[in-house]
Amino acid sequence: MTKPYVKQTIENGIGYIEFFHPAHNSLPGDILADLATSITDAGTNKEIKVIVLKSGGNRTFCAGASFKELININDEATGKVFFSGFANVINAMRKCPKFIIGRVQGKTVGGGVGLASATDYCMASKFGAIKLSELNVGIGPFVVGPAVQRKLGVSGMSQIAIDANSFYSAEWAKDKGLYTQVFESTEELDAGVKSFAEHLATYNPDAMREMKTMFWTGTDDWDELLAKRAAISGRLVLSEFTKETLKRFK
Template identity: 80%
Template sequence: MTQPYVKQTIENQVGYIEFFHPAHNSLPGDVLIELAQTITNAGNNDAIKVIVLKSGGDRTFCAGASFKELININDEATGKVFFSGFANVINAMRKCPKFIIGRIQGKTVGGGVGLAASTDYCMATKFASVKLSELNIGIGPFVVGPAIERKMGLSAMSQIAIDADTFYPADWAKNKGLFTQVFETTEALDEAVKTTAEHLCAYNPEAMKEMKSIFWKGTEDWDSLLAERAAISGRLVLSEFTKETLKRFK
């Protein structure tokens, strides 16, 4: 696999949405746009009762923002548009009327932690350590922060945001509420995800829709909140500190 993609398959009324990028499943703007639209479409598809969000490859679930695109941001408007990509995916997941199960097979960084936190039920392997690295490059997890705080609490979110050098193990993430279960192997994870998703398909879709709206109560202002946060990141990515740091990734 060398080309980025977002694809959807349907099996036994479960919609599997998979994204991939050869750079450790990092997410450039075009992939973020396609991912948000695919989630929205799946939410409106009557053939799908439950959604599974996953990534391609065996190792990294998501490396977060594309450094290649970050390096090339030269004005605040472009920066806001880029970071709004993550906001749009999170809001698509929030507004989707169907449960979204996260399948996290490996390490997840930055925006990837935000995606995991925005699922409704997240399952992982023991290799799925998490890190919020944004402070390292002179910005912060502003866009994904509300989703992570909602799922893990302010204390856990602030801990990994400040300790931006450290990968926290999957069991830590489970104890903080990000993951519901942690499995020894990817094969065991896939079996559990399939079983859970297909079992949920037997439930009343209206009941699940109402439950989801309750789970996300209090987030009605996120369209504007996450846009404001994207503007903060879009401004900070232009700072001399961040520009000098990003040069080291070229």
């Protein structure tokens, strides 16, 4: 696989939304836009009872923001638009009336931790270590922060946000509440996700919709909140510190 994509398949009432990018499943603006649209569409598709969010390949689940796009941001407006892509995906997941199950097969960084945190039930392999690396490049996990904090709590979120150079194990993430189960292999993970999703799809969809609304109570301000956070990141990405740091990734 060499070309980026977002695709959706439906099997036994499960809508599988898969994204891929050859740069370790990083997320440029077009992939973020396609993800937000796919999640919103799946939420209204009557054939789909439950959604599974996954990435292509067998290694990294998601490397976070596309460094290629970050390097090319030259004004605050463009920066805000780029980081708003993450806000739009998280808000699409939050507003989707169906449960979203996360399938994390490998390491996940930055914005990828935000995606995993915005799922309603997340399962991982033992290789699914997490890292919030944003502070390393002079930004900070502002847009994904509310979703991460909602799962890990203030203590857990601040720990990995400040210790921005360390990966935290899948078991650590499970202990903190991000992952519900950790499997020994990708094959076991896929079997576990499939079995759980298909069983969940037999439940009353009205009850699941009401439960999801209950779980996300208190987040009605996230459209405005995440937009403000995107503006902060869009400003910081223009700092001399960040520009110099990103040059090393060219």
